[in-house]
Amino acid sequence: MRLIGISALKSTLFPATCILCGAAGVGDRDLCAGCAAELPHNRHACWRCAQPFSTTKPPDTLCRRCQRQPPPFTRTITTFRYQGAVPFLMISAKFEGKLNVARLLGQCLAERVIAAAPPLPEVLIPVPLHPQRLRERGYNQSLEIARVVGRELQISVDYQSCARVLATTPQTELSARARRHNLRGAFALTRPPQWSRVALIDDVMTTATTVSELSRVLALAGVAEIEIWAVARAGK
Structure with a gap:
């Protein structure tokens, strides 16, 4: 008798089910084709920071802010705009311990x-959490997303070389200006970087303050090229 593979057995016992509506998922994703089609993809955005544009522009267009003051990273790739069902998915993955949602978001980002x-x-370097926040939450959603992306693209994930050394006020509670000051000195390297090209993995970019500060630390340590890969981008 032919043995059933582990992945086939899992698919049989636990078929993919859409997180949003409960219908059958597509392949190994907990998302149906209908709900996937309705998600707000961030296809028209600044090449550098992924700030959404209100109209279609050439793929390499930069927003005014990046033209005036380029951020310390090379490029940003995001999947969705922070609209529609995306906030629900993000909150589920970030605060409710639903790692199946983090897995789905990682699959969408890899795609x-x-x-x-x-x-x-x-x-790949996931944006780190402060140890206190990590103990409270029990996991780092950016790391869970990074693990999925790493498997899909066959890229190693390094979650030990960067640390969050200051327990700062949550960014969502602050203005854009206060966010920049809030994160000064928040990140540090635990060892010299062994690579020259990295991608930082985050769940949501809002003002890009967090990834900018972490990118600044990496650039000062000699990392030559830093990209941001985030699931969603908030903005107009």
Whole structure:
């Protein structure tokens, strides 16, 4: 008798089910085709920071802010705009312990990166949580997303070289200006970087303050090229 593979057995016992509506998922994704089609993809955005544009522009267009003051990272790739069902998915993955949602978001991000076809980095670095926040939450959603992306793209994930050393006020409670000051000195390297090209993995970019501060620390340590890969981008 032919043995059933583990993945086939899992699919049989636990078939993919859409997180949003409960219908059958597509393949191994907990998302149906209908709900997937309704998600707000961030296809027209600034090449550098992924700020959504209100109209269609050439793929390499930069927003005014990036033209005036380029951020300390090279490029940003995001999957969705922070609209529609996306906030529900993000909150489920970030605060409610639903790692199946984090897995789905990682799959969606990996698909977006494959479609963008950038030169792949040497390593993925999830945005770290402060140890106190990690103990409270029990997991880092950015790391869970990074693990899925790493498996899909066959890229190593390094979650030990960067640390969040200050327990700062949650960014969502602050203005854009206060966010920049809030994160000064929040990140540090635990060892010298062994790579020159990295991608930082985050769940949601709002003002890009968090990834900018972490990118600044990495750039000062000699990392030559830093991309941001995030599931969603908030903005107009």
